Amino acid sequence: MRIQWETAVVTETVGEPWSSHGLQEVRVRLGDGETAAALHDLAVGTPLRPGDEVLLNTTAVRLGLGTGGVHFVHAQLGRLGESVDSPEVSAGTSLRELEAPDRLRSFGPQEGHIMKLRYTSLQRAVLSVEEPSSPYHALFAESRTLSGMPVLIGELHSMLPAAVCWLRELARVAGAPAPRIAYVMTDGGALPLAISGHVRQLRELGWLTGTVTYGHAYGGDVEAVNKYTALLAARHVLEADLAIVCMGPGIVGTGTPYGFSGIEAGELVGAAHALGGVPVAMARISFADPRPQHRGLSRHTVVALGQAALAPACVPLPLLPAEADTALLREQVRQSVLARRHRLLWEAPPPLEQMAAALEAYGQPITSMGRALPDDPAFFAAICTAAGAAYRLLRSEGPDKP
Template identity: 90%
Template sequence: MRIQWETAVVTETVGEPLSSHSLQEVRVRLGNGETAAALHDLAVGTPLRPGDEVLLNTTAVRLGLGTGGVHFVHAKLGRLDESVDRPEVPVGINPQEPETQDRLRPTGPQEGHIMKLRYTSLQRAVLSVEEPSSPHHALFAESRTLSGMPVLIGELHSMLPAAVCWLRELVREAGASVPRIAYVMTDGGALPLAVSGHVRRLRELGWLAGAVTYGHAYGGDVEAVNKYTALLAARHVLEADLAVVCMGPGIVGTGTSYGFSGIEAGELVGAVHTLGGAPVAMARISFADPRPQHRGLSRHTAVALGQAALASACVPLPLLPAEAEAALLREQVRRSGLARRHRLRWETPPPLEHMAAALEAYGRPITTMGRAWQDDPAFFSAICTAAGTAYRLLRNGGPDKS
């Protein structure tokens, strides 16, 4: 294990941070003259300005990784024209005395006692929804269920905006009241919610009732310890009618059968089932991905649902128009054994022009592995097919029994 550290100087700031719990984007100049973008977590430091000297974690960029492939500011070292910024303790003050500790203790709202990123230099305390000091503690001291709430489960972060766009389109077509949709972010990808431009956009549009972050993911409207309480928080704290659960930006894969972070999708099926919800799995399907393991039905989906899932889910699958693609997908599904574990629903996906119009309402590009719907229609068709099934379950008021 190694970490690559490099020093740099901030040359400019990019945009304005949304809050004290978001990420600040800056441009930096490294020692070799290279300029690059870097992200600064405002939860652990004040906003940066041009001229600040910073210590960067450049590991992912130097390794050429897509996941986490950006520089992160670890600490502010000082300024080019000033001495190093360090908090000063007045002369004659003993920092160990209780009276002095009270004076030096940060003021502000109670942040809670549950640590995320535990036992690292960046561990931080959050107010977890379950803990005794939380106003919602009593909810979790009782036996609660999801009361049949549909839960869309996905492997990739790009599935979130596409699913929400299609849900909104179905609501518009039906002339129905807009359901409350919550996003539950796992810790399988990015840990800070603020990294997600999609969540930021969905919030701008008012399309999310809120976000829950669990495990070591942080920054949601609600923090939770694990997937079970996160799902319950979506239902009972955010009062969601429907939830979408998937990791933040980035996914880990190793080219091996079980060595990928998206295997959590199978575990999530079990959690939703245990809590009395209606799990609906979004299959990862592509005929544009050049990698053999992701052509047609992704091997990740086949393993997560075919082996890791210990409970049954509804798995909607699109009836693809291209005969060769449809035949391959059916054969892959047959070999995966999904039908033995889950309730498969082969359905006609929405017309591409209809799907495109729904995605266009988002006002920002939605891509998967850099591909838009025009480049990878099967991927988006599968998501919209699953979202349509979840919406019907919501309208019908209960879990799928077919």
């Protein structure tokens, strides 16, 4: 194990500090004259200014990685010829109070005693929703269920905005209020919620009723210790109609059957089922990905749902326009154990034009592995098909009703 440290000088700040999100983006000049972008966690330091000397963790960039592939400021060393100014934001200040729902504003990390990033130099105390000092402790001191709440489970972070867009489109067509959607972020990818541009956009649009981070992920409107209490918090603290659960940006894969962080999707199926929710799995499907393990129905989906999931889920699958594509999907399912373990729903996906209109309302590009809807329509068709099944469940129509 190794960490690559490098010193640098801040040359400019990019926009205003994301004080309501907990991160600041800056440009830095490294010792060899290279300029690069870096992210600064405002929970561990004051906002940076040009001239500040910083210590960077450059490990992921130097390894050429996508996941974690950016420089991070680990510490402020001072200013050129000066000491660091007095803090404008004290350590532990809740920098997300500006955007938290009114009913959650007293729920700040400075009040808690649960450590995240435990036994590291960046460990931090948060007020976990379950702990005795939490205003919601009594909710978790009793046995509770999800009361049949649909739980949309995905492997990739890019599934989140696409699913939200389609759920809102279905509500618009039905002439119904948009559902109250909570996002539950796992610790399988990025750990700070603030790293997600999609969450920032969804919050600015008012399309999320709140966010929950659990495990060592942090920065949600509500913090939780594990996936079970995170789901219960989505239902009983955020009062969501529906929860979408997936990791933050980034995913770890090794090209081996079980060595990928997305296998957690199977574990989430079990948690949602055990708590009395209805797990609905968003299958990862692509006919544009050049990697054989992700062509058609991703091997990740097959393993997560076939081996890791110890409870049944609703698994909607799209009947794609190209017969050969659907035939491949059916053959991949036949060779797996999915049909024996789960309730598969083969459905015609939404028209491409309607999906495009729903995504356009989001106002920002939605891509997966760099591919947008025109590049990989099957990927988005699978998400929208699953979101449609979850919406029917929410409307008490049943997942297999039109």
